[in-house]
Amino acid sequence: MTAPEPADASVVARVLAGDQEAYAVLVRRYRPRLGRYATRMLGSAEDAEEALQDTFVRAYRSLARCAEPERVGAWMFTILVNRCRTSGARATRRARTFVTLGRDDAASAAVQEASARGPAADEQLAWREEIDRALATLDTAQREAFLLKYVEELSYEEMAESTGVGISALKMRVKRACDRLRELLQEAYSG
Amino acid sequence: MARDRMDDVSDGTADDAALRRVAAALREPSAADRALEARAAAIEANVMRAIARPADETLGRTEVARPLPTHRPWLLRPRTVSVRPLTALATAAAVLLAVGVGASVLRDRAPVAQTTIAAAEGAPSAVAPAADTVRIVQFVLLAPGAREVALVGDFNHWQGGSTPLHRASAAGLWTVELPLPAGRYTYTFVVDGSHFTPDPAAPRALADDFGTPSSVITVGGGHT
Secondary structure, three states: OOOOOOOHHHHHHHHHOOOHHHHHHHHHHHHHHHHHHHHHHHOOHHHHHHHHHHHHHHHHHOHHHOOOHHHHHHHHHHHHHHHHHHHHHHHHHOOOOOOOOOOHHHHHHHHHHHHHHOHHHHHHHHHHHHHHHHHHHOOHHHHHHHHHHHHOOOOHHHHHHHHOOOHHHHHHHHHHHHHHHHHHHHHHHHO | OHHHHHHHHHOHHHHHHHHHHHHHHHHOOOHHHHHHHHOHHHHHHHHHHHHOOOHHHOOOOOOOOOOOOOOOHHHHOOOEEEEOOOOOOOOOOOOOOOOOOOOOOOOOOOOOOOOOEEEEOOOOOOOOOOOOOEEEEEEEEEOOOOOOEEEEEHHHOOOHHHOEOEEOOOOOEEEEEEEEEOEEEEEEEEEOOOEEEOOOOOOEOOOOOOOOOOEEEEEOOOOO
């Protein structure tokens, strides 16, 4: 019987007491969820990896500022959201309009894998690529709001806590993101 | 199948359902997710290596002020220390904290008094201090109901235990003095170990990524 995973608050206390190695528990625990948001927000595995590492290091350096250690994951997510917002703004200025699905070898592998699974998988992959492209054309604020609401399934209160933006503004961003995605995805299939 | 999805989108009543299918597709692992997953061990190793290094060397992106010199090198410098006339402690910030009961905050913008000692090479106080001058900055908080108050900020890596304030008066005035090089620092007070309280007499920090109410002080320049 394996030992139960230590609770977040307990791990945070150990790290603050000087057990630096204990921080790896939090990194392993939250990397998948944070990574998922980062890849969708930033559009590439490379950018997501950079944002993820920066977030974890920043969180470590400021762990004493986490007012609710039992919710350290949500606190780290807030740091990541802000980090991605900065990266997203830089990407917009670089006029990046095409989503890279990761390293070329990963994208190729995905295509090969889908082809091996048959036509339905091919279509699924194509659908996902269209969604990713449409998502990349949203401005940073709208993409962030859509992902937090529809993919991360946060409540508007939780979104406000993570972003520092008021609920009314968030609702407007979500609506505009939805309208734009609808329009873009309809164009993709009517052409 | 894709065309069916988009037909749903054109029907106003099915909008939410169509968008939820988009969201469901986004929740499925992508090629980028798999690429990131393949890098999991490397990411963890990079993070653990980075946190083992001093903060100002880490990744070049973490904005942390240079660590306080803990070994008193500034005291050992061969400089003449001239003391400026003390700035009188103006009316202390009348911040009443009823810790644990709910705060009743009266914001008083009376300035935090700052006592500075300029390290200069025999120069009178009218001469601009050397660029690497360290100043003694006094932080003050009025918290009569507090059992303990600590100062956390960029200058001590937000480590609560490293800079406790001491109770300077029966009325609940808590103070600490820190030698700080010139620069801009974000900080806050921690009352009774858990209550973050910004300095009522200092500008609030903007866009705090951590949700911590905090303040900003700029040390150095022509005056502090």
